[in-house]
Amino acid sequence: MSPPLSTGPDAGSPTGRPSDGAGSPFTRRTPRIVAAARLRRRRERDATGRFLAEGPQAVREALSSGAAREVFATAEVGRRHPELLTLAGQQQVPVSAVTDDAVAALAETVAPQGVVALCRRVDWRLAELVAAPLRLVAVLAEIRDPGNAGTVLRTADAAGADAVVFAGAAVDPYNGKCVRASAGSLFHLPVARADSAAAVAGLRAAGLRILAATGGGEADLDELLDAGGLTTPTAWLFGSEAHGLPADLLDTADARVRVPIHGRAESLNLGAAAAVCLYASARALRQREQLG
Amino acid sequence: MSPPLSTGPDAGSPTGRPSDGAGSPFTRRTPRIVAAARLRRRRERDATGRFLAEGPQAVREALSSGAAREVFATAEVGRRHPELLTLAGQQQVPVSAVTDDAVAALAETVAPQGVVALCRRVDWRLAELVAAPLRLVAVLAEIRDPGNAGTVLRTADAAGADAVVFAGAAVDPYNGKCVRASAGSLFHLPVARADSAAAVAGLRAAGLRILAATGGGEADLDELLDAGGLTTPTAWLFGSEAHGLPADLLDTADARVRVPIHGRAESLNLGAAAAVCLYASARALRQREQLG
Numbered sequence: 086m087s088p089p090l091s092t093g094p095d096a097g098s099p100t101g102r103p104s105d106g107a108g109s110p111f112t113r114r115t116p117r118i119v120a121a122a123r124l125r126r127r128r129e130r131d132a133t134g135r136f137l138a139e140g141p142q143a144v145r146e147a148l149s150s151g152a153a154r155e156v157f158a159t160a161e162v163g164r165r166h167p168e169l170l171t172l173a174g175q176q177q178v179p180v181s182a183v184t185d186d187a188v189a190a191l192a193e194t195v196a197p198q199g200v201v202a203l204c205r206r207v208d209w210r211l212a213e214l215v216a217a218p219l220r221l222v223a224v225l226a227e228i229r230d231p232g233n234a235g236t237v238l239r240t241a242d243a244a245g246a247d248a249v250v251f252a253g254a255a256v257d258p259y260n261g262k263c264v265r266a267s268a269g270s271l272f273h274l275p276v277a278r279a280d281s282a283a284a285v286a287g288l289r290a291a292g293l294r295i296l297a298a299t300g301g302g303e304a305d306l307d308e309l310l311d312a313g314g315l316t317t318p319t320a321w322l323f324g325s326e327a328h329g330l331p332a333d334l335l336d337t338a339d340a341r342v343r344v345p346i347h348g349r350a351e352s353l354n355l356g357a358a359a360a361v362c363l364y365a366s367a368r369a370l371r372q373r374e375q376l377g
Numbered sequence: 378m379s380p381p382l383s384t385g386p387d388a389g390s391p392t393g394r395p396s397d398g399a400g401s402p403f404t405r406r407t408p409r410i411v412a413a414a415r416l417r418r419r420r421e422r423d424a425t426g427r428f429l430a431e432g433p434q435a436v437r438e439a440l441s442s443g444a445a446r447e448v449f450a451t452a453e454v455g456r457r458h459p460e461l462l463t464l465a466g467q468q469q470v471p472v473s474a475v476t477d478d479a480v481a482a483l484a485e486t487v488a489p490q491g492v493v494a495l496c497r498r499v500d501w502r503l504a505e506l507v508a509a510p511l512r513l514v515a516v517l518a519e520i521r522d523p524g525n526a527g528t529v530l531r532t533a534d535a536a537g538a539d540a541v542v543f544a545g546a547a548v549d550p551y552n553g554k555c556v557r558a559s560a561g562s563l564f565h566l567p568v569a570r571a572d573s574a575a576a577v578a579g580l581r582a583a584g585l586r587i588l589a590a591t592g593g594g595e596a597d598l599d600e601l602l603d604a605g606g607l608t609t610p611t612a613w614l615f616g617s618e619a620h621g622l623p624a625d626l627l628d629t630a631d632a633r634v635r636v637p638i639h640g641r642a643e644s645l646n647l648g649a650a651a652a653v654c655l656y657a658s659a660r661a662l663r664q665r666e667q668l669g
Contacts, residue, residue, distance in 0.1 A: 142643075240649045245639025273641040307660055347537025347659055349565040351434075357532045357652035360645070364653045367639055368599055 110182035111157065113190035118183065121157070121203050122190045127257050134206045136259035138271075139192045141166050144202040146269035148172045152204040157183045157191060159199035169200065193261040206259055209277040211250070211284060215291040219247045221366050222288060222320040223359065226252045226281050226334055229325060234258070235266025236356040237323060242270035244363035249274060250288075250320075253281035253331070285322070285337050293320040297330050297338035298362050300352045304342045306365055314340075315369035321362050326355040402474035403449065405482035410475065413449070413495050414482045419549050426498045428551035430563075431484045433458050436494040438561035440464045444496040449475045449483060451491035461492065470494075485553040498551055501569040503542070503576060507583035511539045513658050514580060514612040515651065518544045518573050518626055521617060526550070527558025528648040529615060534562035536655035541566060542580075545573035545623070577614070577629050585612040589622055589630035590654050592644045596634045598657055606632075607661035613654050618647040 111118050121137065123129040130136045135154070138147045141162070147153040149172070156173050158180055163170055173180045183191075191201040223241040228234045234256045241249050251258050258264075258276050279287070285295055294317055309315060322338060324330030335341055344353055344361050353361070403410050413429065415421040422428045427446070430439045433454075439445040441464070448465050450472055455462055465472045483493040515533040520526045526548050533541050543550050550556075550568050571579070577587055586609055601607060614630060616622030627633055636645055636653050645653070 236646055236649065239642055240645060242640040243636075243638045243642035243645050243649070268643065268646070270640075270642050307663070310660075344535075344656070345659075346535050347663075348534040348562075350531055350535035350562050351560065353532060353535050353652065354528055354560070354648070356646070356648045357528065357535070360649035360652040361656045364636070367637075368602075371599070371639075 118187045139201045146272040147202040150272035153202040155203040156180045162199040209275045211279040220318045221246045224250045231256045231260040231263035235263040237359045238267040239270040244367040252284045288320040293318045297322045302341035302343035316373040410479045431493045438564040439494040442564035445494040447495040448472045454491040501567045503571040512610045513538045516542045523548045523552040523555035527555040529651045530559040531562040536659040544576045580612040585610045587630045589614045594633035594635035608665040
């Protein structure tokens with residue numbers, strides 16, 4: 086759906102300098118910008134297999150991972166983040182000079198910092214994902230809040246997870262807010278979208294124990310740790326903060342695990358609960374490996 | 378600064394029914410609502426020692442903790458959450474019937490769910506706080522984002538922390554967004570505001586080890602756990618996601634601790650890092666107690 090990428094005279098050159106010789110920078114009315122801005126909508130992302138990543142950190146990760154296809158940058162970015170243009174040059178990704186106004190049309194944040202990458206989605210299929218050895222996987226089941234989903238993706242990356250699955254009616258991982266909350270992690274590890282039941286079946290067939298994180302779980306995380314219950318490959322299921330995990334997923338899990346609440350809080354928020362679970366697994370798995 | 382609380386005929390009665398006999402419900406123009414709505418500003422909160430808590434959960438916790446002084450509720454709330462009115466009656470807290478429009482004037486969220494409590498601040502002084510035995514304390518140093526601060530407060534409560542200190546130029550704990558993000562935890566455990574250096578000195582004098590959570594820390598959290606470094610009373614210092622901890626606080630800590638990053642993420646977000654640190658301490662302290 087996007088028009089073919091035409092490159093300016095300097096775009097894609099080793100210096101990666103924004104094209105400023107060929108004429109004026111792109112504005113919000115330039116057809117290429119108009120087309121790219123449509124990627125703020127899921128339907129357009131699904132139809133084209135492309136998405137946008139905004140801000141210097143996300144653009145850097147998009148370039149490093151090979152996902153970036155074109156970078157739109159203001160002149161200011163060339164002065165403040167010359168390393169981005171160098172990286173684009175090294176990766177032979179064209180850089181197009183754009184106005185602040187064009188960036189505002191592409192970006193979703195109030196202060197988009199002048200740079201947006203148009204990226205190609207890398208959609209892992211579940212079958213591909215489980216073909217590799219897996220020790221730790223996070224499954225985001227029906228999590229519709231893009232900020233929460235992106236945060237858990239970032240935490241899973243930090244904890245050394247091998248993959249993240251967006252399951253069922255979870256938010257589109259390429260949603261702009263999810264990309265931002267992931268702080269680059271979307272570009273770091275395999276991300277698949279799958280039906281929830283298929284994800285559980287596939288991960289279990291791959292030898293992972295399926296643990297559902299839920300406030301009402303019968304197993305206490307600390308007791309599970311004490312019993313050595315986290316030393317084998319594990320897939321954690323996380324549900325939405327508002328609705329929790331669907332009953333059929335709770336039923337299908339090998340155990341339902343609660344993070345202990347020692348004080349008077351009713352619950353942890355999703356990001357905190359996922360961090361405690363994923364880091365408990367990471368530590369147990371690494372201790373096991375060091376012993377073995 | 379708030380006008381004295383006049384109670385309707387039913388307000389404060391054992392049934393706690395909203396006052397609907399004395400006339401019309403309060404609107405956004407009723408002087409009492411106009412005065413209460415000013416508490417959305419920090420200056421007014423500081424001048425009056427009062428603040429607002431919105432939504433059924435926060436109002437319930439405000440009532441249970443004794444912080445609520447008056448409850449503003451729509452007729453719909455009386456039907457959907459009769460237990461709130463019963464609780465208000467038990468606590469002899471007057472309930473005033475208000476219009477949706479009045480709730481909108483008091484609340485900060487788009488869907489405030491029809492109920493707001495006017496609360497009295499309980500300001501703990503550092504000296505009072507350290508007079509009790511402390512095992513685990515979270516210090517939010519210069520954290521200006523109210524959502525992040527409230528989230529860490531909630532996590533500290535869940536992990537069984539004894540107190541939380543908002544230090545230096547941290548956000549006002551009674552900021553509406555912070556109150557909401559704390560999900561009631563503001564009402565569960567002692568919260569003090571203090572100068573950062575004074576907080577560290579006071580907590581150290583009370584026998585706590587001061588650990589600064591920082592991505593650049595020389596001590597790895599897992600190695601610290603292996604070495605038994607979290608089995609003594611601990612105060613964790615957390616800084617803002619954007620700026621981290623100030624250099625003088627990093628210097629004054631007994632150790633600077635990093636949550637290990639096993640994958641390719643640059644860092645964890647504040648809420649995730651605090652959850653991992655606080656739960657690591659909670660587990661180590663409890664294991665120690667069970668052994669001792």
